[in-house]
Amino acid sequence: MRTDDAPLDLAGIVQALRASRGIAHKRDIDEVMQTLHPALPVQHQGSTIAMGDDCAAIPDGDGYLLFAIEGFLNEFVDQQPWFAGYCGVMVNVSDIYAMGGRPAAVVDALWSRGGEAARPVLEGLREGSRVYGVPLVGGHSNRRNDREQLSVAIVGRAKRLLTSFDAQAGHHLVAAIDLRGRFQEPYAYWNASSGAPAERLRGDLELLPAIAEGGLSPSAKDISMAGVVGTALMLLECSDKGATINLDAIPRPPGVDFLRWLTAFPSYGFLLSVADTDLPEVLRRFDTRGIACAAIGRIDDSREVRLSMQGRELPFWNFADEALIGCGPRREGTT
Numbered sequence: 001m002r003t004d005d006a007p008l009d010l011a012g013i014v015q016a017l018r019a020s021r022g023i024a025h026k027r028d029i030d031e032v033m034q035t036l037h038p039a040l041p042v043q044h045q046g047s048t049i050a051m052g053d054d055c056a057a058i059p060d061g062d063g064y065l066l067f068a069i070e071g072f073l074n075e076f077v078d079q080q081p082w083f084a085g086y087c088g089v090m091v092n093v094s095d096i097y098a099m100g101g102r103p104a105a106v107v108d109a110l111w112s113r114g115g116e117a118a119r120p121v122l123e124g125l126r127e128g129s130r131v132y133g134v135p136l137v138g139g140h141s142n143r144r145n146d147r148e149q150l151s152v153a154i155v156g157r158a159k160r161l162l163t164s165f166d167a168q169a170g171h172h173l174v175a176a177i178d179l180r181g182r183f184q185e186p187y188a189y190w191n192a193s194s195g196a197p198a199e200r201l202r203g204d205l206e207l208l209p210a211i212a213e214g215g216l217s218p219s220a221k222d223i224s225m226a227g228v229v230g231t232a233l234m235l236l237e238c239s240d241k242g243a244t245i246n247l248d249a250i251p252r253p254p255g256v257d258f259l260r261w262l263t264a265f266p267s268y269g270f271l272l273s274v275a276d277t278d279l280p281e282v283l284r285r286f287d288t289r290g291i292a293c294a295a296i297g298r299i300d301d302s303r304e305v306r307l308s309m310q311g312r313e314l315p316f317w318n319f320a321d322e323a324l325i326g327c328g329p330r331r332e333g334t335t
Contacts, residue, residue, distance in 0.1 A: 008259055010309045013247065014316055020263050022226040023324070026234060030326030052238045052327025053164045054095040054222055055156070064158045068095040071151040076187070077121065081148060083184060083194070085124025086131075088152035090193055090267060093132045097205045098222035098270055100212030101158030105137045108152045111145035121148055131198040132205075160212045162220035164327075167239035167273035172295040174217075174279070175228060176286045178204065178268035179253045188227075188260055190253075193267040204268060204289050211285065216278045223269030227262050229316070230324075232297075233305060235271055237319055237328040242302035245316075247309040251292035273299060 008016065017023065033051070050057070055068040070091050077084040089106055096103040108125055112118035118141075129136045134154070167173075181192030193201060211217050221235045228250055236243055252261045268291070274282050279295060286293035305317040319328065 010247075010307065010312050010314050013259060013262065013309070014307060014314050016259055017227070017229055017262060017316070020227070020230070022224070022263055022265070023230045023233070026224075026226045026230055026325050030323045033326035050163065050165055050238075052234070052325055054098040055101070055154075057099060057158065057161055057163070060157075062159070064099075064101070064161060066096050066099055066101045066156040066158055067153070068092055069151060069153040070095070072149075074147060074149060077148045077150050080184065080187070081120035082124040082127075083191075084150055085121040085126075086128040086194055088125055088150055089128025089132055089134060089136075092152055092154035093134060093205065094222045094268070096154060096156035096158075097208040098162065098220050099156075099158055100160055100162040100209050100220070101156040102209055103132070103134045103154055103156040105135050106152055106154045107137060108139035108150065109141075110139065111142045111147075111149040113145060113147065114143050118143065118148060121150055125152070127194075131193070131201060133198070133202055158209065158212070160209075160215075162208065162212045162217060162272070164219065164221050164235050164238035166218040167235055167241050167299050168218065168275070169241060169299055169301045171273040171275050171299045172279055173232060173243050173245065173297040173299055174272045174274045174282060174293065175223075175250055175296045176207075176270045176272070176291050176293040177223070177251045177266050178290075179251060179292045180290065181253075181267065183256075183260075183264070188264045190261075190264045190266040190269075201268075204291060207285055207289060207291070208270065211272070211282060216282050217272045217274050219273040221271050223266055223271060225265040227264055228269070228271070228296075229262060229307070231271055233317055233324050234327075235273075236299070236305060237324050239273075239299075240303065240319075240328055241299050242304040242306075242319070243297045243299045244306045244308055244313065245297040247296075247307055249294050249296040251294050
């Protein structure tokens, strides 16, 4: 991301994050939402289905059916075909757990060239299915394409939701990240999954529905390719909130470039809204599993996001002036 080793100050970090590829990709969602706007909100059996969460949460019986999909950049599938297939399961599973749910099954759509070209992608899918204990139950295949292209969808169930729309003013913004990994070079993907014990990975993820069902948090989001700060923006926008985020408090592994870490997509990373009274128990649960966890900011009603570092604070985003993904409450004058 940089061509020199000079450390960035806070102003440089603000500028670099706003120009980052991950946040740019999330800003593209706003245009999609504007196009779909006449068809929203979606109604299902008298319930409104919120748009902008990690999964669609559809009321069903005494809980919720969770439904999500992930697509992958052609460049990534071309250069990391096995890992792309593996991620097809991994990132979808993370979306389900971020909602307080448990995954049930995945399906894939794979376009590929003929011959053996698709084998690494399929082997990665198979391994992800095994590691996370989520069956691959079908999908779509086309072996007459000019390249490999992949998307994977997932269903799951939740008894009690963690949503992107219920972060509370006065709560701590909490980050939980598995630091027991390494970058999947040359990308900013922090891989703490492939090669780790499957039983441990499943147990670590089980923390999220346990927190939801225990009433320890109303709101969560998994850290995406927008990084910690970009993911926090999405959570706060959907909840119509603001926050001051302390960059110094964000858990990180030793020896990594700080800006690269702020834009990293961790294989296990979640943000939660947690009250003062519940913070010690939430921190304890993640610590017991060896997951780095810390309160990295305070949520408020300002609709502004500020970043602080080494005693200095600067404005980063104001939802009154600009949307990010366009899934929060829309107000007159917001672009």
